[in-house]
Amino acid sequence: MFDTVLIxxxxxxxxxxxxxxxxxxxxxxxxxxRTRATAEQALADGSIDAIATExxxxxxxLVIIGLYPQATVxxxxxxxxxxKKGCVIVxxxxxxxxMVDHLEQAALDAGVHYVGGHPMAGREFSGxxxxxxxxxxxxxxxxxxxxxxxERVLEQLEAxxxxxxxxxxxxxTAQQHDHMIAFTSQLxxxxxxxxxxxxxxxxxxxxxxxxxxxxxxxxxxNETMWSELFLCNAEPLAQEIDEVIKHLDEYRxxxxxxxxxxxxxxxxxxRERKERLG
Amino acid sequence: MFDTVLIxxxxxxxxxxxxxxxxxxxxxxxxxxRTRATAEQALADGSIDAIATExxxxxxxLVIIGLYPQATVxxxxxxxxxxKKGCVIVxxxxxxxxMVDHLEQAALDAGVHYVGGHPMAGREFSGxxxxxxxxxxxxxxxxxxxxxxxERVLEQLEAxxxxxxxxxxxxxTAQQHDHMIAFTSQLxxxxxxxxxxxxxxxxxxxxxxxxxxxxxxxxxxNETMWSELFLCNAEPLAQEIDEVIKHLDEYRxxxxxxxxxxxxxxxxxxRERKERLG
Numbered sequence: 001m002f003d004t005v006l007i008x009x010x011x012x013x014x015x016x017x018x019x020x021x022x023x024x025x026x027x028x029x030x031x032x033x034r035t036r037a038t039a040e041q042a043l044a045d046g047s048i049d050a051i052a053t054e055x056x057x058x059x060x061x062l063v064i065i066g067l068y069p070q071a072t073v074x075x076x077x078x079x080x081x082x083x084k085k086g087c088v089i090v091x092x093x094x095x096x097x098x099m100v101d102h103l104e105q106a107a108l109d110a111g112v113h114y115v116g117g118h119p120m121a122g123r124e125f126s127g128x129x130x131x132x133x134x135x136x137x138x139x140x141x142x143x144x145x146x147x148x149x150x151e152r153v154l155e156q157l158e159a160x161x162x163x164x165x166x167x168x169x170x171x172x173t174a175q176q177h178d179h180m181i182a183f184t185s186q187l188x189x190x191x192x193x194x195x196x197x198x199x200x201x202x203x204x205x206x207x208x209x210x211x212x213x214x215x216x217x218x219x220x221x222n223e224t225m226w227s228e229l230f231l232c233n234a235e236p237l238a239q240e241i242d243e244v245i246k247h248l249d250e251y252r253x254x255x256x257x258x259x260x261x262x263x264x265x266x267x268x269x270x271r272e273r274k275e276r277l278g
Numbered sequence: 279m280f281d282t283v284l285i286x287x288x289x290x291x292x293x294x295x296x297x298x299x300x301x302x303x304x305x306x307x308x309x310x311x312r313t314r315a316t317a318e319q320a321l322a323d324g325s326i327d328a329i330a331t332e333x334x335x336x337x338x339x340l341v342i343i344g345l346y347p348q349a350t351v352x353x354x355x356x357x358x359x360x361x362k363k364g365c366v367i368v369x370x371x372x373x374x375x376x377m378v379d380h381l382e383q384a385a386l387d388a389g390v391h392y393v394g395g396h397p398m399a400g401r402e403f404s405g406x407x408x409x410x411x412x413x414x415x416x417x418x419x420x421x422x423x424x425x426x427x428x429e430r431v432l433e434q435l436e437a438x439x440x441x442x443x444x445x446x447x448x449x450x451t452a453q454q455h456d457h458m459i460a461f462t463s464q465l466x467x468x469x470x471x472x473x474x475x476x477x478x479x480x481x482x483x484x485x486x487x488x489x490x491x492x493x494x495x496x497x498x499x500n501e502t503m504w505s506e507l508f509l510c511n512a513e514p515l516a517q518e519i520d521e522v523i524k525h526l527d528e529y530r531x532x533x534x535x536x537x538x539x540x541x542x543x544x545x546x547x548x549r550e551r552k553e554r555l556g
Contacts, residue, residue, distance in 0.1 A: 188492070194526045194528075195466075197548060197551065198518060209417065214492040255515055274474050
């Protein structure tokens with residue numbers, strides 16, 4: 001379907017995408033990385049078929065970007081004009097309104113199809129060394145259509161990504177994506193990072209089990225990437241923090257008031273929501 | 279070491295303790311449960327050797343209680359006088375100052391050794407049906423000495439619990455325990471329960487991965503038990519909620535101010551704490 005795929009950025013996400021495409025499709029994979037040694041490593045270990053020079057960009061039918069938000073915008077604004085007319089471009093940045101705002105018109109101008117993308121998978125590690133051909137197995141792949149994309153392109157992408165091992169594809173607007181991600185992913189990282197800051201954490205050994213481990217796991221994050229993602233989605237995320245603080249305050253008030261009935265209701269509502277929503 | 283063990287309360291914790299002792303030691307296990315049908319079920323499936331009548335209480339060398347906080351206090355105040363002088367009593371309630379305040383003097387009066395206990399293991403289910411002989415494998419067992427316990431009793435308990443498969447035993451004061459548990463366990467349940475209340479949770483399907491799952495897992499809790507535990511440890515828990523709200527507000531301010539440098543520092547500090555503390 002996509003004979004030649006160009007992947008720009010061969011870190012955890014781009015590297016995993018390259019390995020997945022090599023393992024599960026017949027597509028030829030071209031790889032580009034700012035630090036050339038990483039591209040050479042990817043070539044040596046078979047993650048890609050060739051290192052992409054600018055002259056090769058126009059051979060790509062599908063371009064997948066695995067860079068940080070601003071770097072993705074910068075790279076695409078510079079390189080879109082060098083690409084084949086009608087090719088399909090998907091980024092993998094965890095915020096979407098910011099990307100669409102910067103790329104939609106440029107894609108129209110360059111005669112390429114830009115679709116926002118976000119694979120719902122990751123690891124607490126960065127870089128090609130940690131990339132896996134199985135990282136996306138069963139995961140959800142989100143696509144955000146833009147004015148530069150067509151129904152046919154979206155259907156091609158959905159079929160191709162399902163063939164890579166994704167468990168489902170979801171279409172939504174950039175705004176829907178950013179509000180949901182503020183809650184399901186960004187807030188989780190903020191809460192985890194805030195949680196670990198209690199002075200009690202210094203001596204938790206011997207006093208902790210699964211719940212502490214779960215609540216603090218994603219505090220181990222890449223702060224350079226996440227601070228950029230958070231600020232690209234500042235208001236939706238700040239509103240989710242407002243929301244969780246508001247609810248925490250309800251529990252705190254009931255606890256300080258010794259109000260068993262109210263506290264039981266608050267906890268029951270939470271349990272019932274979790275059971276209903278999964 | 280403890281020839282006969284009496285277990286009062288055959289739910290998830292008491293049932294698991296009975297099954298573990300039967301599987302790993304030669305101790306005879308007597309079981310008591312308020313609803314007699316549960317004790318009969320435990321007898322039928324081999325979790326206990328006999329149902330404990332009051333006449334049998336005095337045969338127990340070790341008494342382990344698997345009841346809720348107030349129920350544990352009530353049961354022990356009523357039944358301690360019927361027990362063998364010099365026997366050892368351990369409860370499994372997740373708060374300790376409340377227990378010691380109510381039981382220490384009564385144990386001295388009855389001539390028995392009361393030690394506060396808290397096995398750091400659990401499941402998101404309740405009842406004998408979910409109890410497991412492996413629930414405590416590798417877990418930490420916390421002991422809180424009281425004026426009624428001796429060094430020899432504590433050493434016996436530590437050796438016996440290690441023989442059950444616990445990974446370590448920890449000794450601390452009731453106050454140390456309650457402050458740590460407010461953070462490692464109780465706060466995790468409050469945060470998880472508050473987290474799931476965002477309106478965005480209603481439509482998270484397709485937009486969530488591991489971090490959402492981790493942050494909301496323990497929202498599925500037994501609100502009758504946890505509301506009682508929270509109110510038995512109200513001020514330490516309320517202070518931990520104060521603490522996490524204070525930190526959440528720091529992230530929120532940096533995000534609303536668009537302050538990339540401050541946000542990066544906040545996230546880096548969290549990552550470094552997680553890496554250092556585990």
